[in-house]
Structure formats: structure tokens, C-alpha cells
Amino acid sequence: MTPDPDRWLDLLLQANILKTTPRTGWHLRWVAQPEDVAAHSWGTAMVALCLAEMSGEPLDRGRLLSMAILHDLAESEVSDIPRMAVRFLPAGAKNQAEARALAEMLGGLPAADSWTELMEAYKQEADAEARLVRDADRLEFLLQAWVYRRATGNELLESVRETYREKEFATAAAQAVADRILARWPEMGAGPTRS
Amino acid sequence: MTPDPDRWLDLLLQANILKTTPRTGWHLRWVAQPEDVAAHSWGTAMVALCLAEMSGEPLDRGRLLSMAILHDLAESEVSDIPRMAVRFLPAGAKNQAEARALAEMLGGLPAADSWTELMEAYKQEADAEARLVRDADRLEFLLQAWVYRRATGNELLESVRETYREKEFATAAAQAVADRILARWPEMGAGPTRS
Amino acid sequence: MTPDPDRWLDLLLQANILKTTPRTGWHLRWVAQPEDVAAHSWGTAMVALCLAEMSGEPLDRGRLLSMAILHDLAESEVSDIPRMAVRFLPAGAKNQAEARALAEMLGGLPAADSWTELMEAYKQEADAEARLVRDADRLEFLLQAWVYRRATGNELLESVRETYREKEFATAAAQAVADRILARWPEMGAGPTRS
Amino acid sequence: MTPDPDRWLDLLLQANILKTTPRTGWHLRWVAQPEDVAAHSWGTAMVALCLAEMSGEPLDRGRLLSMAILHDLAESEVSDIPRMAVRFLPAGAKNQAEARALAEMLGGLPAADSWTELMEAYKQEADAEARLVRDADRLEFLLQAWVYRRATGNELLESVRETYREKEFATAAAQAVADRILARWPEMGAGPTRS
């Protein structure tokens, strides 16, 4: 066994911050008390597990689920910089910041190398597992937008529907579920609000 | 690929409820706006991943993390009946209710058999993966109690410390981290409040 | 006066938990931060008081309101196991658990016998007061569903309307108010969301 | 039966606002997400019921509990103007405002006269039931302050302890419970924070 449980405990304390880190993308769409990053990370793992079953392909589930669970860990240091904000940062700056934060968090842990490799593969969608988790991350977002739309009537979430109508997923399984969400998304028909 | 993405989508909609299902055990201890079950499930998977690394044992990580992610899924139907309340129910009633709810949720899905087997193994701590996830579930609870204690000063959480002083974990890795939490738990010394 | 104010104080501390115990039925319908059990208990008492006035019948208001105030007290131990979950438990298990929890909470108090009798009468709708409080409990739920529907647009709450269209209340007063809620419930017409 | 269920329904819709009306006194003491008026009203009724049992005196429980349930109803119109703020208003202005709001809310209802009489008796502590509910209202506040103190460490709540050390309750039962709260309130000893 590893000689330093305190080092692992410090990592778990850091990771615990994700339970109180809200997903900023929702704030930008007027969702007042949205899910936190921890709940989204679980949702991503849950979706990934379903997509893996749907796909019928031979996937390394340990690798797949580790990616899903760890994929937003760096946000406990960097915060959840929303997708819309990335265009204002230098190219690659967000990914680099997350890589640096992760390096600091994992420094000295025996798992540092393998988890770093995992996260790099994920960011670059380097293998089938990474592509599936990437799809799961996005599908989880679309699903949550639909749930918020139906649970709160939030009109701004229609923009998520618009965006995903034009997006293509990497895997057939994710595409199939996304198509069903878009087909079942109710017409709630608020009129034009921009002049 | 599975012929019915709608069936999978219905499962994901059901699972999504865990994001707004609070962990009742905290309410009973005066934690007013506690974590939800989804965040705890992610925390359990995160702890399990760390414990697996610490243990150095050959574990099936796909099985391990699937268990962690799915272990409270039935609570989206049954709600989170708190541990303290189980003694008021007939023996085995809670486990049975969760098994029935899970059967209903998974009915007709190709993954039904394998996931049911997984959950039964978990409930009975039938293999090394199940024992580790069980430890992770309890360690995650102790860790969160410590975090709430330090973040809010909630005095009732001292009872969790008392309980875990006498508990033994199945794995050396979990025991080592728990020992460090108990050692670092600050003396906050509120006087006796029961007459 | 009773010789032991500490014993009564312990009961009040236990009861206080209802102020932070959310009503789980709302979580299952995507209401993110719903009312707590204490607020619902007050609402039930308020509705019961109105129904008693409407009915014009000679009712024991002390008995009536005591029932309303105490009717969910056991949930401070057992948590609010949602109605939808009861079918997964052995028949009678929820009522039995609540009776056991109540016995423990009231043990040694001079009011134990009379309050226990009250709660049993309520559960069995044994008299006119019990039947009215039962109606008040359900009417309060329908009223709150309507308020949440109008205040948040939550589409899932339409299922409550559907359920209550077929329900009959025991008292004419409750039926009359319920009929008005259903008549005034606006058509908000979201399309079909199940395939 | 009353010929107009719609009129009763409008009253219940108005009363429902108490479920989302926070108790302002807590905000002034830095309690960020405090209980609402509905939960406090239930707490007052619960305390009153216990005090009635403790007292052993012959009390009209229907009158007692109606007072507790209705005692803050006018706050659904007037809001909860905190005790500390009353000194800035003309003498009697708050009571008068609540009486006017109540008159408007109850106008045309058959219960208007009897409920108005009830509320006036309560405000003037005109009988044994009114005095007990008044004590219950204040004891519930002290109890909640103690719970918040223990659950959140909020240092400002010590001022409530100071205030109640000098207060006397009208009934021996309330005094006995208050004495136990003050005796069991832990010494948490933050130093002086005013220069």
C-alpha cells in the first residue's frame, strides 16, 4: 500500500470542492441554482455507461469510467470557465491551465502518470473511450438543458436546442439518443424576444 | 446498436432525478442544503478510484466504477431512506424495495441482467470490488461529515466522528485514510448539550 | 406541571428536523428546492381549518388541528418516503415504521397514549376529523402542485392534475375546492414528450 | 356548505405565500437561507401543543391551535417586519397594518368575524390560550436560534441568548423549557468583536 494516506486525503479534500462548484454555463443562461460539477461528472459517467452498453463495442470500461469521473477534476482549482468564454482566452489556454492544475494536484502520487495520460487522451479524443466520454459529456449537457427547460420553462435554453440541431456526435449511440431528445423536446413556442 | 434509444433515454431521465434528490442523512443532522445523491455517487466513484490505486491489488476497474456509479440508482424511485430509519422497517425491506425499483427501471434493457448481478454483488459485498465500493461509500460519508463540520461548525456532526471511531473498514486503504481524517479532525470542543 | 422539561425539549429538537426535511415527492418531479415537511404540515392545518369552516359540521377542532400538526412527525426519523415508493415496500411497512418511530419519540411522555391514538385514528381515517385531515393533506398537495406549475412552468406537474381528475375526496368541502383548482388550472399545453 | 369554494381557494392561495416568505429576523443576524413563515407557524403550533400538555391546565385546544396556525397569516400581505424594526414605526402601526390586511383577506368569508376576534385576542394576550401561543411563538424563536447556533456556528445568535436570559415567560411550562435551552446552550466563547 502507498505509504502516504495523507497525500491521498489531500487530493480527496481538493476533489470535494467540485460538490460546491456550480456549472457556470447554466448561470449564463439564467438558471439560478444549477447543478454542481460533481453531479455533472456523475451524470457523464452514467451516460457513458449507457452508451457503452448501447454501442456493443469492446471498450475498456475501467478506462472509460475513470475518464468520466476525472474529466473535470481540474475545475476544483481553475473553476468552470464556460465554453462561451473560451474564445476570449488565448488558444489552448484553458486546456493548458487545467493540465497545470492537474499536475499540481497529482504531484507525488503514484497515479500521477497514468491519470495524466488518461486526461490527455480525453482532451485529444485519442481513442474510442475518449470519444465516447466526450460524447457523453455533451449528451449529458443536452439532456440537462432539456430537463431544465421542462422543469422551469426557462426560455433561454431553446438556444441549446438550436446548437445541438447542427451538431454531430462521434458515436452512433450518442447520436441516436440526442435525436430522440430533439424529437421529444416540446414546442413551447415563445415568440421572438430580440427586436 | 440497441434498437431502442428511447428506452435508454427514459432510464437517463429517471437517473437524472438523483441530481435533485438530497441525501437525507444530512437533514437529520441539521445540514440545511446538503449534497444530492448524484454528487455523493460521484464522490464514491472518486474515492473508490483512489482506494484502488492505494491498494495495489488487481481489481476490475470497470466493475468497480460501474458499481460506484450505479449503487444508489434505485433511490431515484425509492428516495434515500436514511440509515437511522432502517431499523424501523422489516428486515431486508429497504434492500428488497431497491431491488424491485431497479428491476422496474431496467426492465427490457439488454444491460438488465448484468447490472442486476452487479448490484446484488455490491449489496452482499460478494467480491473484492464490492467490498472496496462499500468502503468507499462509507469513507465518502465520513469525509463529507468532516468537510461539513469544518465548513459550517455543525455540532451534531461530532456524532459521526464518534461512530467511525469504532468502525472498521474492510480494506487497509480505506482504514488508513479514515484514520487520518479522525486524527486531523479538529477538537472543537462544544460542551455537553444533553442534560 | 410535568417534572421533566428536558424530555419535552428533546421532542421539540427532534420535531425541528421537519423544518429541513424536504418533501421527496417534489424531487421526483424535478422541483429542485421544494417546500419542507414543516411548511406542508402547516399548510395541511390551514386547509383543514378552512374545510372545517366550509363543512359547517360539528367537528372537534382541537382533535382536528392536533392531527394535522402531528401527522408527519414520524418523518423526522423515517424521512419522507414518497408515495410512489410505497409499492416497493412490504404492505403496511411504511405505516408500521412510522408508528415505531413515533413510539420511540414519545416514549415516557405523558401525551404518548393520546397522541398515538390520534395518529392511529388518522391513519385509519377512523372518524370525521381524521377523514377531514386526510382530505386536507391531499388537497394541500394538489394546491401546491398547481402553485409550482404556475410559478415554475414545471411540465411534470401535469401528472398531478391527471391523477386528481379521477380522485374523489371524502368530504364535499374538499371536493368543491379541488374542482375549482382543476377548473382554473390553465391549459399550458406542452406536446407529448414520451415517444 | 359555503356557496363559494373559489373564495376559500383565493384565501388558500394567499396563505400559500407564507411558504416562500422568509423570517426576516434571521437575515438581520446573517442567517443566509433561514426558515420561512409557514415552517415557523407550524413550529409555534407544535410548541403550543407541547406546552398545553405540560401545563395540565384546561385549555381550548381548538382555539389554541387555530391561533398558532393563523397568527402570522397577515404577513402574506404585509411581509415579516422584524421586531427590531418596529421601534422605527409609529406606535401600533404594525399591528394595525396586519389587522387591515387580515380584514381584506377574510372579507366576505363566513369565518371572518370569529378569526378576527381570535387574532385580536392573541395580539392583546387576552386569555390563557393567547398567552400560551405568545409564549410558544417566543419559545420557538429561542429554540430555532439555538439550533442555528449549533448547526452553523453563527456567532451573532449569542445576542438571542443574552436577550432571553432576561426575559420572563407568562407560563411556567414555557419558562421551564427556556431555562433548559439556556442551560444546555454550549459555551462557544468567541471573544469580543466590538471594539
Next chain:
Amino acid sequence: MTPDPDRWLDLLLQANILKTTPRTGWHLRWVAQPEDVAAHSWGTAMVALCLAEMSGEPLDRGRLLSMAILHDLAESEVSDIPRMAVRFLPAGAKNQAEARALAEMLGGLPAADSWTELMEAYKQEADAEARLVRDADRLEFLLQAWVYRRATGNELLESVRETYREKEFATAAAQAVADRILARWPEMGAGPTRS
């Protein structure tokens, strides 16, 4: 420099309460977790700044923004007595209470006289700056009602639209923005809910 930083610090501690003082008007319209007074005060200052730019008139921006920032300061003592409740109070009672509370809060501070003059000018809309801030206060309310309407579907907020259709603003700039809000407010067409 002023000889007594502690006195200023006490004022800032008092003012800080506005961060946890909810705007009561929203509660009366079923908005469960609305903005606090501090956020509204910032919004008012932001709107006032824009209106000043729009107007092109020579305004004293220091005076203008001081008014906006300070205009609800007394609510940290008095609480936010909602507009709908003012009709139940003696004429002028609310303004007088706020003036008294402010006098107490500022007592002994060198800024007491100038800030008191500022607040009195504001209440009486005595100059161009006061009229603009008054418009900003109301426009901010209309804007927030529209945002809540679109973000939560809350049907009760339609009454705000109705009210503002008949209101006239003192400044052309505020009127122009209000007209655009009303023009862009989507038709969401819930049917009649009063019998």
C-alpha cells in the same frame, strides 16, 4: 482622515446585511429564491449609469450613483416592506421609519448630513439625479420581472407587465427602454386563472 475606522466598519457590517436581505416583492409573487437587496441596488446603479449616458443631459454622476447605492440602505434595519403593503401602514410611515433607521446608522459619522440630504432628495424626487434614480429603481424592477418571467415561466409576473403598461416614467430614456421591454415581452398566454 477620520479618527474612527471602527465606526465606519460598524456601518459596513450593517450594510452587509443587504446581501442576505431578499426583495420581498418577489416572494409575494411566488419567486422562491429571489435576488437580494444588494444585487438590486447594484442593478439600480447600473441602470442609472446607462440612463445617464442615454439622456445626454449634464448630470452629477457622483450624486446620481451615491443615491443609487445608498437608496435601500435603511432596509438593513427596517427590512424590505413591499410596495403592496404600504397601503396598510399610516401615510408616510415607511419613509419615516427608513429615515429614522438611517439616522441611527449614520449617527456620528462625518457623512451623516450629506447622505441624509441625498436620501431626502431621492425620496422627494427633488432634482434631476433623484428622478433618474427613481426611474432606474422602477426600470430595474420591470427588467427583473421580465427576466424571471422568461427564466422560470412564473405566471404571476404577468401582473407586473399589466402594471407597467399604464405607468409613465419621468425620463425619456427610461420610458424608451421600458417600451422595448414591453414590446419584447413574449406572449406566453396562460388562460384566466381567476374564476
Next chain:
Amino acid sequence: MTPDPDRWLDLLLQANILKTTPRTGWHLRWVAQPEDVAAHSWGTAMVALCLAEMSGEPLDRGRLLSMAILHDLAESEVSDIPRMAVRFLPAGAKNQAEARALAEMLGGLPAADSWTELMEAYKQEADAEARLVRDADRLEFLLQAWVYRRATGNELLESVRETYREKEFATAAAQAVADRILARWPEMGAGPTRS
């Protein structure tokens, strides 16, 4: 008057997002439901106003308060990237991102040039007003940390005290208030929690 009220309305809608944008720095310190950016911006303006009075120096209050109100406006696009995270980004990247977002938000508005100049002066602490607002921003943070410490017992906030013990403010007024906060910060003496 400006010919395009819709353009101003769009800016106000964008700015409104600050009311639901939480201050991320608190999440990283386990403050679960912290203040939003709008409330902090008001607090900064309030502190700046007090410091200006304390200083006795001739300051342009219009410039001063405009800076305070606008200083975090870009966070409605970029989100609140916490101070601790800046070290992971390329030097200057955060400021540049905020400048770009602001340019986009203000594009086409007559105030664009003057507000951009204002924000640049603020970022570079180029004049007395900018230095005072910078101090106000930091003092407001220290004050809020102290309030959270006293209101919730959150132990992690001790690190803020440590940090500010070594910091120097640019203005004597800010330094004087900060010294009083540190002097009055109670000793709450949790033991060491790092091994």
C-alpha cells in the same frame, strides 16, 4: 437621446447575469451558497464611498463609483475566474479576456470609449480613483470573509486572515479599516488540520 434603446436593453440583460453569477473564490473555500457578483459589486461601491469620505481627499465620485459598478461587468461573459487560478493561465490572459469581452458587450454604444478607458485605468491602478476602488474591492473581500467566518464557522476562511495580515493597502483609509477587522477577528482556534 441615443437612437437605439434596444442596444442598451441588450447590455442590461447581459449585465443582469451578474445577479446569478456566484463568486467562485468562495466555492473554493467550501462556502456552499455564496454571494453573487452583483452583490459584491454593490459592496465594492459601498466600501469605496465610505473610503472616499474617510480619506478627505478630492476625488471624482462619478468616476470612482462608475469604476466600482462596472469593475466586474466582463464576468457576465467570462465568469469569475478565481484569483487562485490565474497562475495557471498565461500572463495577462485573464485581463485580456475581460477586455475582449467588454469590447464585445459595449460595441456600438456611445459609452464604449469612456467606459473602456475607465476599466483600463482601473486595471492599471492609474489614478487615485482606481487605487481606491482596487482597495475597496479587496477590503470588501476581507470584510465578507470575516462575516462568513462569524456566520458559519467556516474554518478555511482563516487562510484569508493569514493572507491579509501581510498585505498592504494603497490608501490609509482602507488600511485603517482592514487593521480593525484583523484586530476584531475572533480567535476561534481550530487546531492544525494538515498533517
